[in-house]
Every structure is written in structure tokens, then in C-alpha cells.
Amino acid sequence: MNTVYKAQLLQKRKWRIRKKVTGTAARPRLSVKFSGKHIYAQLVNDDAGATLVFLSTLDAEVRKSKVKGNVSGAKSLGLAFAAKAKAAGLASVVFDRNGRPYHGRVKTFAEAAREGGLQF
Template identity: 50%
Template sequence: MGLSTSERRLRIRRRIRKVSFGTATKPRLSVFRSNKEIYAQLIDDNKGVSLAAASSRDKELAKAKGTKSEIANLVGKAIAEKGKKIGIETVAFDRGGCLYHGRVKSLAEGAREAGLKF
């Protein structure tokens, strides 16, 4: 009997978190994707705090029109701009168990376009 989708994703998520660790100088860019929205956070795992966050539900981005992938690209650019304001240049990417495809890939490309280095 195979794993369900949620069990498979949880297993992948745990495997990624073993190697992906964020510090104050190089935080972890954590991505959460739901069916409708997408969220991104810059996390310092040493202190256990979120340094910056952006989502498709933010006031500026909620008005944006386009496909889910286009909005994810805008979220990536927004999190990169917030990171640059607090002096963050490089991050460790945590895709949260999702495949690096579609909206997750679009968010990562938007963050790279805005100047974050993975």
C-alpha cells in the first residue's frame, strides 16, 4: 500500500528540513502553497523568529490580476524587497515538500529577479 499525497509530502518536507537551516545572515526562505494562496517567510531558525513575510493575501498583491503563477512571481519579488530592506542578500530555499514546479518555481524566480541569491 502506497503513501497518500499528504504523507508523501510530509516525508519530503522532513527530509528537506534536515539540511535546510536558516541563520540571521542567511535565513531560510520557507514557501507554503495552498490551493488558492501562496505564502513566503524569511526565518531565522537559531532564534526561531520570522524576519519577513509576504503572501498573495497582502493588500498590495490581493488587488493584482493574473494567473496563480504570475501572482506567485509577485510574492517572490515582494519577499525579496522586504529581505533587502533588512539587509538580507542570500537565503536557503525551503520548498516545503512541494515539487519545484509551477507556483513554487515562479516564486523562486521572482525572488531571484529581485536580487535574492539561493
């Protein structure tokens, strides 16, 4: 299976999920993106087209704890993201896995965010 075809399949899954998952002001969409080295998470209000909370492994407060883009990094970033979202007054979200299968880093991040107090 070549890489172009894999990318096309990922894009199809992403679009299929995004048709069903939308974020509102009361219940924003928790979008998670994983690159080879880093993890990016944000809460998005799709009605207003605004990002409410953003955190990644590139942020200064997260870099101090030497977090990387692996499974253990996903866990610590999930806990930190949940704390930041709760500080912004957001407790209930809709999870958008961005076309990725629900295992590995995606599953670890989601479970850590739930552990931190987010409901989805």
C-alpha cells in the same frame, strides 16, 4: 493513490528537506507554502526561532495588484518578497520548497525572487 497517502509522502519529503535546510541570522530560510488559493512566504531564523520577513497574497499591499495563487501570482509575489527582504537588509537566503517539487508555482516564485535580487 488516495489523498491520505499523498499527504504522508508530502510530509516525508518535507521532513527530509528540513533536516538539511536551516536558516541563520546571516542566511535565513525562505519557506514557501502554497494552498489552493494563496501563497505564503517567510524568512525564518531557525537559531532564534523568529520570522524575519513575511508576505502572502492575503496582505493588503499585494491584494491591491489582484495577485492570486497561480503561476503569475507566484511571479509577482516573488518580486515583491525580494524587495521586502532587501529592504530588511537580507540578500542571501536558503530556499525551502516545503516538500513540493521544484516546478510550476515553486519554480516561478524562486526565479522571481532571484530576479528581484535574493541569492540562493
